[in-house]
Amino acid sequence: MIAIIDYKAGNLASVERAVRKLGYPCKVTNKAEDIKNAERIIFPGVGAAGQAMADLKALGLDNLIREAFLGGKPILGICLGTQIIFEYSEENDTTCMGLVPGQVRLFPQPLMEGDTRLKIPHMGWNGMKIVRPHPVFSGVEAGSEFYFVHSYYPVPADDSYIAGLTGYGLEFASAVAYKNLVALQCHPEKSGWVGLKVLDSFCRWDGYAQ
Secondary structure: OEEEEOOOOOOHHHHHHHHHHOOOOEEEEOOHHHHHHOOEEEEOOOOOHHHHHHHHHHHOHHHHHHHHHHOOOOEEEEOHHHHOOOOEEOHHHEEOOOOOOEEEEEOOOOEEEOOEEEOOOEEEEEEOEEOOOOHHHOOOOOOOEEEEEEOEEEEEOOHHHEEEEEEEOEEEEEEEEEOOEEEEOOOHHHOHHHHHHHHHHHHHOOOOOO
8 A cells, every 4th residue: 555645735636546547555644554554655745844844743744754764665755745855945944854865945036047037936847857767767758748836946965866857947856866765846646647657667666776
């Protein structure tokens, strides 16, 4: 069973539908027993980092996820769930979970591409360049587009953690792979067939970056 973590950060139903469409049993839950017994964890979310961390701590989920990570269980972060796995976020000046070394920054303002001022949040379809071979991204073709909605972006402490890059005024880490954790700044559940392909690969991944 795949546990989809419920920490009041929304975006759960669409992730659950996508996983079930792929044929994998899953459960939206915040119960310790479910999370401990799950084969894999999906950690989605939309909203603000400060409130998300407050809710995780209030529910005792921060420690459960940390234990699962340290125990080698495959974990997938999505959007806000990607940002708060790092050590710190500029959003709400938030100390985050610290599973992955690095921080999360606000897009600079104004954000320019040539003479064009870009809108923040970064919203819509954009390409992702896979820069590091990984089982979860196997078969993702160069230039594949994913759906994004975000104003903040991950900055891993080491470039070796970066699996995918996307350009929006600047080049940022849109996919991260670190030990038994993979994280996406985009929304794979809203990214059509290529997003489903990534989700399917995660649901079959054993947690090792062969």
